[in-house]
Amino acid sequence: MTTYRLPTDARPPLQLRTFTADLAPDAWPPEPVGDSTPALAAACREITHELREGRGWTVVDTGLADLTDDGLCSATWNLFTALCRPVPQYRTGELLYPVEVSSAPTLGSSHYSSSSRTGGYHTDGTLLDVTPHVAMLAGLSTADEGGETVLVDGHALVDRMEHTAPELLGLLRSPHPFHSGDGDHDPVVEHEIVEASADRPRIRYLRRYIEQGHARRGGEMDEKLTAALDAWDELIAAPELRTPVLIRRGQILFWDNFRFVHGRTPFVERTARRRLRRAYGVITAP
Template identity: 25%
Template sequence: MEFAEEIHQEIDDWIARYPVVTEEEVATEDVSGMSSLASLATRVRVELSTGSGVARVAPPTNPEFDDNFLRRYYLAFGVLLGDPLGNYGRLYEVKDRGGDYTKTAIPVSQTRAATGLHTDSSAINVLPDMVGLICIRPAIKGGSSRITCAIRAYLKLQQFESQNLALLERPHLRDIVTPGADQSLRLRNQFPVFSAHPDRGLICRYMRFWIEKGYEKAEVAIPEGLPEALDTLDRYLEEEDSVANFRLQRGEMLWVDNCTTLHDRTEYEDNPEAPRLLLRQWVKLPD
């Protein structure tokens, strides 16, 4: 999707009126006058919930934008799209913080490792409908986005691997890394990879590593056949021509339906002077 020229003025006017805002407090009434941005948000919401499940929005057309402009544009966009979640703060900085998610229970978004195709949030009670990224600074090397359709993999499993699918439709433990989730509920933090959601129909919630870690930390044996079922799912997800691979440029946004579209990013290398920085938002669909 294109960035409409008029959006520049809407964001500039907002910045002129309120040079400083508290991100957590920005609400619908603060951005209600931005009709061009609102119409872009509606198009993205419709594409995610009733179309392909994914939208990319081109960077601002006037190249004279700075980081603050991008933050305010992205913040306003999230509020117009739905109800932003605050588990990680409103605009969460996806950047390498030097950790290793395989050794400590930290989100992969804080590392520069490849993640594997996944949906966001490992906590049963936290399910963002839409996940968005805006690129402030790309990496010098790597850090491409990859996305694929979970429904496509589901249909293949249904057709050729019904026993494996049955296992994936049973609840499975997940390690809890989502901030704000109640750690004492570890054994209750289990849900299926594929399930029928009352409002949304078929949904997928998947990140292989957090399933394997969930069983390991709870000291519960992995159910028989589950590793093979996950191998089969991974194979379908990664099939040739089923994954779109692209690199976000500065100012570009990517939004996915977090219940039907899996995302991933490739490993990257940073320029220490200007490290890769993306901002992420988790947004619930409006009621």
């Protein structure tokens, strides 16, 4: 795995603005830090090129792992806002969200993010008004064992399904309802699971939301759609299509959220916890 090491002279602007741990997830400022530098701008172009024109994901080593948790979260946020316009992750407005096991998840939180569950491969933000182009996970600490984030290239999934089951792929190219299952206050939204675009398809997928969306609309999914989702999930499980990434302290994984579905491997926490911070965004860097 290739890691992009942030140049030393791109790091100082990331430490100009700091925040403390008690800052609410919806209170992180969306505007970029004021004093950028040519080195930081060049680094943002490198990351953007990898996401848009390259393999669609990258790991950035900030070189700032020795900072405190507050300092590292602040630097991560400052890099993210230099690269992207942040998108709230939930309808309650969270911008920087903890991904770590919690015995008491907060109202509106992701039950998956606060658990140790695996499986459930998905793209992010399928229920939002603005689906994020970029997703980010920043590392604070790793578990004793496991806990890799696993990326699966949706373009490869579509290409394979085009050859093995084109009639089932056609069902995924139709609009489908998505619903959280959390009650009547959450609306049903509609997306094509595989959406045609100018260059390559855009993927929006979270099977549980699709099943709950159809139930909310008054019925279970029919056999053909169930078969199509089963075929899609079978392709996601193919080992040769999976890229596991262990996000270490001071590292940030960025990926194209319209291209990759993702999940995680099982993990064991004995003396160390898997602690990440997540953000969604729309690329603004040229």
